[in-house]
Amino acid sequence: MPVFKLLRHDFPASIVVFLIAIPLSLGIAAASGAPLLAGLVAAVVGGIVAGALSGAPLQVSGPAAGLTVIVAGTIVEFGFAGTAAIVAVAGLMQILLGITRLGRAALALSPAVVHGMLAGIGLVIALSQIHVVLGGAPQSSAWANLRDLPGQIVGHHGVSVMLGTLTIALMLIWPRLVKTTLLPAALIAVVAATVVAAALGADVERVDLPAEPLSELTLARWPDAPLREITVAVITIALVASVESLLSAVAVDRMHDGPRANLNRELIAQGTANAVSGTLGGLPVTGVIVRSSTNVAAGARTRASAILHGVWIAGFVLVCAAWLEMIPMAALAAVLVLVGLRLVSLAQIRTYARHRELPIYLITAVGVTATDLLTGVGLGMATAVLFMLWRLARCEIWTTQPASGTWLVSITGTLAFIASERLTRRLAALPPAQYVELELHLDYLDHGAYETIRDWQESYTRAGGQVHISEINDSWFHRAASDGLGIGKRIPRLLGSWSRWQGADRDRQDAMTVGIQEFERSVAPLVRPELADLAHTGQAPDQLFITCADSRLVPNLITGSGPGDLFCVRNIGNIVPPKGAPDTSVSAAIEYAINVLGITTITVCGHSGCSAVRALTSGALAADSALGRWLAQSGVHFQDPADEEACCIANVTQQLANLRTHPAVSAAVAAGRLNLTGMYFDLAQARMYAVDPDLRLHHPIST
Structure with missing residues (x-):
């Protein structure tokens, strides 16, 4: 590693990431109900261990808001020492997934489900931490937090609400006023709230760290609970941490021009970090997009930046713990409120609405918020499967009558038996004794739909009409007529002669006209930009x-x-x-x-x-x-x-x-x-x- 690159790029970037990681790590630990030191341990291990082994060198790992709800529930059920042991075993599971080269398999989960899950987690975090900002205590569920919120708002809040409001205001305003990444908004907001609290001598709850951090670590201890319940917790943490880390790695790849991520190696690195973090009494570790994007924006070039940021956190905790204990908890809660709300991305909502996947996103988000993470994700996955089946079985049917008098029926998509009733109704609406061009743009045709078309063709022809069937993308219908449905090779229309795709009964003198019409309908829109450019340039x-x-x-x-x-x-x-x-x-x-x-x-x-x-x-x-x-x-x-x-x-x-x-x-x-x-x-x-x-x-x- 060239020393010049380290000093010029990675060293200053590591300082920036360190400054933003301190308040986020403390806030996530507080929101999870874990010892605050656990969040700092995870930040140190994520930076040094995951950074050193990472398959995505510019990704920064640490405690993540996306696991807050899961960790909080696990602590309630197994205690923190038991949760730490579960985190360590989840890390071993991640290592196994990476060794067996299943890294990319985690990305098979629908992005709408993943982002809906994060949105639901964000809402749960925001609803719980707003109570802390208002001087109260969070309830055990999102519904209880929402139910008690009006009473919390009208109650007496004291200085906490002022400090929280100041923190949120600065986090929103600071990025608009100052464009440098060397002064992160979260750091400035927490420092300002701390200074104000100290100046006022406010009697508010503050960060509480052990006087001797190394001797006060809560080491992992196997929980006294049924193995089935422990296994569910291990799998949940391992899978969610893996998916979040891999999605973050893929996103970071789009931000820089350096080496691309090795997802299987990244999974091994995350697993190793979780095994170490859990053993030492830390929170689960994942690749975190907020810190990673800050790392890239600050100019990092190698993994040295992520490693150094972990070193700075460790040194700060050991030497300057007294400074951290001046931070009001209301300020950290305010940071988490904004972090949670930002997990609900309006840009993603617009994207999924445009791609007609918004119901998947919303059902997952509402399910996670109203019930629990596993139930919400299960509902989202079930919705995604239903949407996939609906799209696979969907076809579009258009009927037009050109000036020539020929009726054109165009069918696009997948034509399966479940569409037979609609297809029969549309074909029956055609006037009798006409010339009908049935144009098939099909990705798939099953035998039930084939019989529907064949039976209609026979009855329409017996009644005095004429039917010509042409296929654009593939030869599903003609293969079915030859008892070969589902086999054979695709023969695109443009590679065949007129007689093959227009049919032997087509008037040969009219073949070129039909061919020109087909070109202008199907091909011209595709080549028009290139031909227009050639017409201009010669x-x-x-x-x-x-x-x-x-x-x-x-x-x-x-x-x-x-x-x-x-x-x-x-x-x-x-x-x-x-x-x-x-x-x-x-x-x-x-x-x-x-x-x-x-x-x-x-x-x-x-x-x-x-x-x-x-x-x-x-x-x-x-x-x-x-x-x-x-x-x-x-x-x-x-x-x-x-x-x-x-x-x-x-x-x-x-x-x-x-x-x-x-x-x-x-x-x-x-x-x-x-x-x-x-x-x-x-x-x-x-x-x-x-x-x-x-x-x-x-x-x-x-x-």
């Missing part, structure tokens, strides 16, 4: 692609190219007449490509089953015909006319030789500005081969 292709006019050969398809990539010349037999030949159209295209477009490669591409090559080898064409005179310009001579593939390759080789007779080509090749290549496309195999013009051999482009 063409600048790198390739001149000379190939046969055979209708089975589609240059952009077989080369995977798009608009603006290929400057194409197509003719019968992919022929390049040599210099001085009667036909100059190909010569003009070559000169334009080299001198005007500045292309760097000319490719001559032949193909299997070429009718022009067959005509040349058979000699059946009349010399005085236009086709005969054109093919005569090829200049190709065949060693073995019976070997059709060798003849096609020989034709490519000869056309490359003809290219070199053109002055523009020879000059560009000599100057190193132009490459000439030959290719051969096997239609049956749908595979491209490179042609060696010297040996007249070919080899696959891809292996």
Whole structure:
């Protein structure tokens, strides 16, 4: 680790994180009902142990508000020493999850459930700590805190409410007045409230730490409780701490350009920190987004910042504990009120409303607030599953009548048997004896829905109507008609010929019109931005692609190219007449490509089953015909006319030789500005081969 980077970036960043971690760690411990020292122990262990082992170097770990409700309930049930033991075992479970490479599996939980859970926890924290701000004591449940809040508000509050109000006001106003991260709002607010309390000589409850912290640690002790209840507590803390840490690591990754997080290693680091923290009598440790984002914003570059912040906390507790004991508890409670409310993110609510997942978020949040964490998360997960099933089984049906008189029925999404009743109703509403185009944009079609369409098609046709079924994304219906539903490969419409996707009964003269309509409806919206840009900037292709006019050969398809990539010349037999030949159209295209477009490669591409090559080898064409005179310009001579593939390759080789007779080509090749290549496309195999013009051999482009 370069000393310069440490001194310039990580050292000052660690000071900033240390300053914000002190009040948050004390406040979280107080809100959890744990000894205040437990919050500081977790902050030290999270900084040093998790920081040293972390798979996300810029993430800062410590006690987290998201676990406050869980820890509070665990302390009530098992006592703090028992809770510390549960935290240690939860850490071992996290290590096991990391070793078995299940780090990313924790991210499979719906984000709406996770953020709803945090929002519910935030509301529980805020409702309990507002009572402390008002000079009272929190109740045992969110409902009880909400019920007693009006009476607490109208009661006598003394100096506590003033100190709490001052703390909240400064936390809200300070970031608007001072933009530097070196003076965190939480630190300034707590220091100001402490100074005011000291100046007034206020008789308020303050932070109480042991005189000898190291000798007063509450070490872990196995709780005297049923194993089933202990196991539930271990799993709950391990899973919630893991999910919160991994989500924080992913979020931190988006804030910087350094190395990406190794989530399995991060899980092992968090587990090790929890095992140590629990053993020493500390709170659970997680990656914390507030401290981590502050760390990144303060300019941290390596894990040294997180480690040093833990060192500073340890030193401060051992040397300056008396300063901490001056802090009013009302000020720490006020910090927690804002921290809790900020877990309810309006930006996330808007996002989930836009993505139609707000009910999942709200049900989870309300469930956690009104009942308990496990019940709330369970309700949220059940809601998420129901939404997923609803979306999987959902389809959209549109019916329109174009000016031509043809009825168009378009079905999009997943068409399953549960939609059969709605589909039957919509199809029955069509007027009889009409021409109906049934257009399927389906991700899936089950057999029940297939039978619904088939039965309607048969009855509608018997009544004098006509039905044509076309499929856009896949061939579910046609595979079902062939008793192959659920098997087969996807054949996108744009890769098939008109006859395949329009149907054999389609009027061939109308095929191009239908194809153009399909392009303008389905493809044009996708390519319009790129074509508009090309229309503005002009063409600048790198390739001149000379190939046969055979209708089975589609240059952009077989080369995977798009608009603006290929400057194409197509003719019968992919022929390049040599210099001085009667036909100059190909010569003009070559000169334009080299001198005007500045292309760097000319490719001559032949193909299997070429009718022009067959005509040349058979000699059946009349010399005085236009086709005969054109093919005569090829200049190709065949060693073995019976070997059709060798003849096609020989034709490519000869056309490359003809290219070199053109002055523009020879000059560009000599100057190193132009490459000439030959290719051969096997239609049956749908595979491209490179042609060696010297040996007249070919080899696959891809292996």
